[in-house]
Amino acid sequence: MRGCTENGDINPAIIAAIVALAKALGMETVAEGVEAMDELALVKERGADLVQGFIYSKPITQGEVLAQFAEGSGVFRPSGPPRHRAERITIFRKVGLIHEDHYYDVILRNLSKTGARINGLAGVPVGTDVVLDLGHGQLVVSKVVNATENSQGLKFETSLISDGSGGFMTRHRISPYSLAEAGIPLAALGAGAFPLAKWREANKSIPKFVQLELSAPGL
Numbered sequence: 001m002r003g004c005t006e007n008g009d010i011n012p013a014i015i016a017a018i019v020a021l022a023k024a025l026g027m028e029t030v031a032e033g034v035e036a037m038d039e040l041a042l043v044k045e046r047g048a049d050l051v052q053g054f055i056y057s058k059p060i061t062q063g064e065v066l067a068q069f070a071e072g073s074g075v076f077r078p079s080g081p082p083r084h085r086a087e088r089i090t091i092f093r094k095v096g097l098i099h100e101d102h103y104y105d106v107i108l109r110n111l112s113k114t115g116a117r118i119n120g121l122a123g124v125p126v127g128t129d130v131v132l133d134l135g136h137g138q139l140v141v142s143k144v145v146n147a148t149e150n151s152q153g154l155k156f157e158t159s160l161i162s163d164g165s166g167g168f169m170t171r172h173r174i175s176p177y178s179l180a181e182a183g184i185p186l187a188a189l190g191a192g193a194f195p196l197a198k199w200r201e202a203n204k205s206i207p208k209f210v211q212l213e214l215s216a217p218g219l
Helices: 011-024 037-045 062-071 176-181
Strands: 088-099 102-112 115-119 129-133 139-147 151-156
Touching: 011 037, 115 139, 129 151
Parallel strands: none
Antiparallel strands: 088 102, 088 129, 102 115, 115 151, 129 139, 139 151
């Protein structure tokens, strides 16, 4: 069930197919690993017969179960966070952030399939559309969904995937020239990124954000 409510996840379709097949064969289905209320709503909507997971209880022994029933208190009601939170990894790495025709240096503090937390900029309003540059052509279209004085939370337009080594990566790598065709100035990727990095450098607009010193305390 992990991640079944994330945007783009194919598990809801798989759940619906398994439930339909089970019903056709006269079998019951059990949705395992349900931990959040949105996951519970999803499996109920897809027609699962039974639900197992932390949404009802942490693992308890048979003796504890029998004792609760003997006392008449063996009732388990769903209780958990409203929404599934994607697994996050703590990280401390310098990456880039593109906004309009400017490239900013930021520190990536944590990363999940659906979002990230960055430090290094001030004056970034909630709702701002940006592109997070993870390096090696890994560009992630994002939106600022929360912000403090020097920290921003990003939500990704398209979820990342596992890199097979405990981290995350984009599904595709993007050529900078493809970005230029889409209207993003090549200069936004920074000097030295590729031969035309300084394209139209003289005509760049005024930066909207304040670049902070990345070695400052707290960053």
